[in-house]
Amino acid sequence: MRKINVVESVLQANDALARENRERMTRADLLAVNLMSAPGSGKTTLLEKTLPALAPEHACAVLVGDLQTTRDAERLGNLAAAVTQINTGQGCHLDAAQVAEGLRSLELADVDFLFIENVGNLVCPAAFDLGEHQRVVLLSTPEGDDKVAKYPTLFQLADAILLTKVDLLEVLEYNIGRVRDDLSRINTRAPLIELSSHSGQGLTEWLTWLRDQYAARGNAPGDRSAGTASSRARE
């Protein structure tokens, strides 16, 4: 049982740090959004559209997780008040300690939205609470319409699900009904937003969702730390 004990203690230590992150960010009156998806689902491209749209009213910051390279941070560098790259080496997900370190690079009091772009991985980020307030999972249409049923853990945790690259639907064999049907069995809480960063479809709906979460952020701070998030690894 030694291995399992160690894994449990790693997750418990992560959850404790995540709670601290969440309290810090809640006190700073910002909304932290954890973006998760398989590699190449369009997280960075979505941020390239989202940051300029929010910029007139809101200060945004980004923590970008990648195994290697600073390419994503470079793409976003001019679009946000602050962008920090976190390189995980061979690490398959961000953890709360890395985010805590990233937060030290930011003036949290000046930030309204903090986007945390997780490592591209549809499995491992599910077990690691980072202290975010909202979890957004992207699913791109070219990945196929069977992914919700095949990778349910992450979709179960999502507060919003973005079906990205819908501009490619005309050249793909894709059944959105199948995605909705699979979601009806595991997550009926999260809206499914059909989106294309390329054509602009769905961006208004996404921005409205973000602004609604920001407006509601003072209503129930800390709910998540006592509920789903801290127990997510053991569900």
Place this chain on the structure above:
Amino acid sequence: MRKINVVESVLQANDALARENRERMTRADLLAVNLMSAPGSGKTTLLEKTLPALAPEHACAVLVGDLQTTRDAERLGNLAAAVTQINTGQGCHLDAAQVAEGLRSLELADVDFLFIENVGNLVCPAAFDLGEHQRVVLLSTPEGDDKVAKYPTLFQLADAILLTKVDLLEVLEYNIGRVRDDLSRINTRAPLIELSSHSGQGLTEWLTWLRDQYAARGNAPGDRSAGTASSRARE
């Protein structure tokens, strides 16, 4: 250091089992191919094209790894002599013990090609040798042309790299030169095969590569177990 010691011992135990798997499969005179990629890169669809093409001359078997569902195994059920689904639950990759269990479901002496379809994940499968003879990594064009540099570990290990869904290149902004340039720095050994299971482009080249590896399988059995594979987790 306790955590790291445990991780090391898990990997060492995996490597020992992987060597046993490889010896068993080498003795049975079959070629085992580990297919790895991000979710939705087209592993199952490729097998739907590959298995019927090999069937006239060769007996094929498949071990299919997924967190949940038996959808992939159902898709392949009628196309191979034997298909075994391995459900990993929340596990983000196959390991050698799961493959050893899967091998017990097969009559290895009757198999020429064993395809092991790993869990869709561009990070974690890199650390776990399964006992395969050849490692094939798929990269689908809609994932973007920056993935080799961002997820180098798996691409470094590849014996062949398949650029899939190239039929979508006409509707994507994609620079294959960037992929080749990134590969030139980390893996000049593996061929890059441009492939579309939809249009058929590249399938002949892929099948030729497979048949060449099969023909060469008796030449240097076990090389991999003493070299790259057993040390891959610590590279």
